Amino acid sequence: MTRFRDFLDDKAHDFPEHQRPAVAGSPATPSHDPATGLAHILVAVLVGTTAGLGSALVSVNTAQLQQVLGLSVEQAAxxxxxxxxxxxxxxLLLIKIRQQYGLRRFALTSLSLYAALALAHLLVSDHGTALLLRAASGFVSVALIPLCIFHMMQAFPERWRLRGLVLGIGVTQCAIPLARLLSPSLLASQGWRSLFLLEAGLALLSLAAVGLLRLPPAERARVLRPLDLLTFVLMGGGLASVAAMLGLGRWEGWLQAPWIIVSLIFAIAALLTAGAIEIRRTTPLLNLRWLGHGDVARFAVAVFLARIVLAEQDVGLGCGAVAWRHDG
Structure with missing residues (x-):
């Protein structure tokens, strides 16, 4: 029992002031020898690929899953x-959980849950349960992204650490092209089950790698408050409603499906209520005062518009192809 607890807990270490983490929940940043730095890069690539590939494999192969599982277009979406x-x-919630319970426990628990959810997909045949598993996988997969970034940043000296941050984010963005490259071979081997077998295999490999190569210890702090759950439910519910509208609106009709209008009203009410609560808190779940600065707001709008354009690129390509055939 003691060994298991030692495996889960961070090892105590007194780092110099300049190597200590800037905030609780983030690892310290000591110098590493080249071999250890290379190991951190490999682990970062593995974890980052795991974080994005599961979702990418499903989105790239939606048409195949629709046909094999007998789903309608809306069900597949x-x-x-x-x-x-x-x-x-x-x-919004995972950051505070990591800060309160420790980085290593957070990492190992997240990867274990992610692998279990991927394996559970192989046992599911009905659409409703599949949606619950996909939703749970989406929540847990977000926890893997900071692990990729932390490992990548460990590989660089202090003056180049921001480059590690950029590379870590870049690794997670390679999932879609990698999924397109791997999908034909996966589907040819064991069909749609191969997609989730690969997802589970990568998660188990990431779990082993993160377990063997420890990140430097992170400081912990008691940051969770009872009101965090209420604001998370309101913000999470509002953002989930917006995501549902954007994801299904083009298939069910923006003004034809009554649930879209209801979801829009709920999202506005939930987000405004959560914002009114958070802006008055001394330890908010989301720092709205910082987000309200002009530069941050403009950046957020630009990113949001870019995501909408990228989300519709497949439709644009399809329309372009149809127009080209018609003109031809």
């Missing part, structure tokens, strides 16, 4: 939308 609905707000 829910597979990817349910993943996004939980992922979009997960970090």
């Amino acid at each position: 829910w597979l990817t939308t349910s993943h996004v609905m939980t992922a979009v707000s997960a970090n």
Whole structure:
């Protein structure tokens, strides 16, 4: 029991002031020898690929899953939308959980849950349970992204640490092209089950790698408050409603499906209520005062518009192809 507890807990170490983490929940940043730095890079690539590939494999192969599982277009669209609905707000709560319970426990628990959820997909045959699993996977997968970034940043000296941050974020963005490259071979081997077997295998490999290569210890702090749950439910519910509208609106009709209008009203009410609560708190779940600064607000709007354009690129390509055939 003591060995198991030692495996889960961070090892205590007194780092110099300049190597200590800037905030609770983030690892210290000591210098590493080249071999250890390379190991951190490999673990970062593995964890980052695991974080994004599960969702990418489903989104790239939606048409195949629809045909094999006998789903309608709307039902197939829910597979990817349910993943996004939980992922979009997960970090609001996961950051504080990591800060309070420790980085290593957070990492090992997240990877274990992610692997278990991927394996559970192999046992599911009905659409409703599949949606629940995709939603749970979306929530847990967000926890893997900071692990990728932390490991990548460990590989660089202090003056280049921001480059590690950029590379860590870049690794997680390679999932879609990698999924397109791997999907034909996976589907040819064991069909759609191969997609989730690969997802589970990567999660188990990531769990082993993170367990063997420890991140430097992170400081812990008691940051969770009872009101956090209420604001998370309101913010998470509002953002999930927005994600559902954006994901299903083009298939069910923006003004034809009554649930879209209801979801919009609920999202506005929930987000405004959560904002009114958070802006008055001394330890908010989301720092709205910082987000309200002009530069941050403009950046957020630009990113949001870019995501909408990227989400519709497949439709644009399809329309372009149809127009080209017609003109030809």
